[in-house]
Amino acid sequence: MGGKRVFAEKGDSVSRETLEFQAETRQLLHLMVHSIYSNKDIFLRELISNASDALDKVRLESLINKELQVDTSDLHIAIDVDKDKRTLTIRDNGIGMSHDEVVSLIGTIAKSGTAELLRKLRETTDAGASQELIGQFGVGFYSTFMVADRVTLVTRKAGESQGTFWESTGEGTYEIETLDEAPQGTAVTLHLKPEDRDDQLFDYTGEWKIREVVKRYSDFIAWPIRMAGEEQPLNSMKALWARPRSEVSDDEYHEFYKHVSHDxxxxxxTIHMKGEGTFEYEALLFVPARAPFDLFSRDGKRGVQLYVKRVFIMDDCEALIPQYLRFVKGVVDAHDLSLNISREILQQDRHIQIVRRRLIKKVLTTLKDLKAADGEKYTTFWSEFGRVLKEGLLEDPDNREQLLDLIMLSSTAAESTSLREYVERMKDGQKDIYYMTGTSRAMVEKSPHLEAFLAKGYEVLILTDPVDEVWVEQVNEFDGKPLQSVAKGKVDLDGAEPPAEQAAGFEALLTWLGEKLADDVKEVRLSTRLTTSATCIVGDEHDITPTLEKMYRAMGQELPHTKRILELNPEHALVTGLRAAHEANADDPALAEAAELLYGMALLAEGGELADPPRFTRLLADRLARSL
Known part of the structure; x- marks a missing residue:
């Protein structure tokens, strides 16, 4: 793709400007320049990966756009070393970049999670941890400043007549100018930092070092990687997904994963599969060991790379992987699709839907086998991706049973348990799987709703992820056992209903409280779930929970307020005292204040919000003052 003169002589300048990096880009570059990492080889792997992507794109564009005048007869990546000048150049004859794309792609980090990355990089003092953070985020081009004092780039987009020159020292600014002439593709030249004679392992002017890094990290790249002036490729160029699994080592799989995921x-x-029959395809998928920064971002990337007969078609093919498996990375190579297939057509293509179903089934089966074979590894997976996998209980009813067998939950008896393990521990005669949702384990454990269940030895699932509020409303049972919220409906625990004579003794108080609190509750009744607390608030069996109601409102969906039920503990001194006071003088104004306080206490006990906190605290303070 042209000679080295491009970098020695920038060419005829049409316009030249000095621009500032985006603020977060400047911070990241500062950390790159002024930090030392245990393995700097990442920069070469990332530049080769970028060059490979550019070659994929130019070949695809040439096949789709017949009017594009590009030479694709010798697409390759060239590496040129100049020991005297201490420069290292990586060039490709791929798709190239326009002036605006250079500014957008290099002058700005347009990825969610940047601030979180910077925070973690500043906090960590461990070199290995810093390196993992950089690799996980996939900063790619910016990693060059770990080894270079200055980086220059020349590029021309295929089909355009003018090129672009870019240069920076990795500080606050970069220079960019338009060139009248430039070879198609992109060439990046690193002006390497002064040689460290005590650290020859990172001498990137040595051809042996270049060969070592390429063989270790980029041997699977589909395009030839050559030393400048040589014809023999440094890499084998074998598509891993097309080779039998027995011929691929774990190290090769791992490096390919790092190539496609930037982790x-x-x-x-690792999941290596082949589909045969009326529609043939190969797939090489990976389950990561850690979640990316943008896992829960609306703009986060998801999906796998799609190839057709070894021709790259698109990154992030969402049609092949559902949203709840967005953490899966890899490649699918289909044999019988059109090269210019669009994302819209993919959504409806019958063959793609068949592949999608098979990929989902294979991933879920792999996770099931992992759970059975290696509990520690599955715990790692669940801690990183469990919240995402639970979304599948809503999105994918066809695979709900498999997903229910995969989920791990917290309970009053265990930090982590499967639903099947819960069922195996159920008490004799227990018909329901009991659960409670909340914002934290600590809040649920202290909830008055649990009192009778704990007193009688029943295990209750503790669900604290936001998605839990939604899926438990849609999943009615597991293994024939209904799921029952301890904060909804009436509780029937070993004949726990209050005796008839006791209920009759409270009838007048319950009716009076129901009238006084009519704006807030639909009913006041005696409780069978309380043992030590005076009161609690519960919902009807099919009521929406307050947390879910709040979530819908946060998403702009206004819902009518759901009135709930106030339950009283007939054995508690506060309740029996209130009944006695009501029987003595039902018209006492202090009783109305006590009713408000009773309801407010129940609301606060479950972590709810008072409608009028100043009034509640004033009533409470007055009541305490009169009792002293």
Whole structure:
């Protein structure tokens, strides 16, 4: 793709400007320049990966756009070393970049999670941890400043006549100018930092070092990687997904995963599969060991790379992987699709839907086998991706049973348990799987709703993820056992209903409280779930929970307020005292204040919000003052 003169002589300048990096980009570059990492080889792997992507794109564009005048007869990546000048150049004859794309792609980090990355990089003092963070985020081009004092770039987009020159020292600014002439593709030249004679392992002017890094990290790249002036490729160029699994080593799988995911760590699981029959395809998928920063971002990337007969078609093919498996990375190579297939057509293509179903089934089966074979590894997976997998209980009813067998939950008896393990521990005669949702384990454990269940030895699932509020409303049972919220409906625990004579003794008080609190509650009744607390608030069996109601409102969906039920503990001194006071003088104004306080206490006990906190505290203070 042209000679080295491009970098020695920038060419005829049409316009030249000095621009500032985006603020977060400047911070990241500062950390790159002024930090030392245990393995700097990441920069070469990332530049080769970027060059490979550019070659994929130019070949695809040439096949789709017949009017595009590009030479694709010798697409390759060239590496040129100049020991005297201490420069290292990586060039490709791929798709290239326009002037605006250079500013957008290099002058700005347009990825969610940047601030979180910067915070973690500043906080960590461990070199290995810093390296993993960089690899996990996939900063790619910016990693060059770990080894270079200055970086220059020349690029021309295929089909355009003018090129672009870019240069920076990795500080606050960069220079950019338009060139009248430039070879198609992109060439990046690193002006390497002064040689460290005590650290020859990182001498990137040595051809042996270049060969070592390429063989270790980029051997699977589909395009030839050559030393400048040589014809023999440094890499084997074998598509891993097309080779029998027995011929691929774990190290090769791991490096390929790092190539497609820009993650520096090894994957947790590798899935190599081949589909035969009326529609043939190969797939190489990976389950990561850690979640990316943008896992819960609306703009986060998801999906796998799609190839057709070894021709790259698109990144992030969402049609092949559902939202709840968005953490899965890898490649699918289909044999019988059109090269210019669009994302819209993919959504409806019958063959793609068949592949999608098979991929989902294979991933879920792999996770099931992992759970059975290696509890520690599955715990790692669940801690990183459990919240995402639970979304599948809503999105994918066809695979709900498999997903229910995969989920791990907290309970009053265990930090982590499967639903099947819960069922095996159920008490004799227990018909329901009991659960309670909340914002934290500590809040649920202290909830008055649990009192009778704990007193009688029943295990209750503790669900604290936001998605839990939604899926338990849609999943009615597991293994024939209904799921029952301890904060909804009436509780029937070993004939726990209050005796008829006791209920009759409270009838007048319950009716009076129901009238006084009519704006807030639909009913006041005696409780069978309380043993030590005076009162609690529960919902009807099919009522929406307050947390879910709040979530819908936060998303702009206004719902009518759901009135709930106030339950009283007939054995508590406060309740029996209130009944006695009501029987003595039902018209006492202090009783109305006591009713408000009773309801407010119940609301606060479950973590709810008072409608009028100043009034509640004033009533409470007055009541305490009169009792002293």
């Amino acid at each position: 520096w760590t090894d994957p947790l699981e």
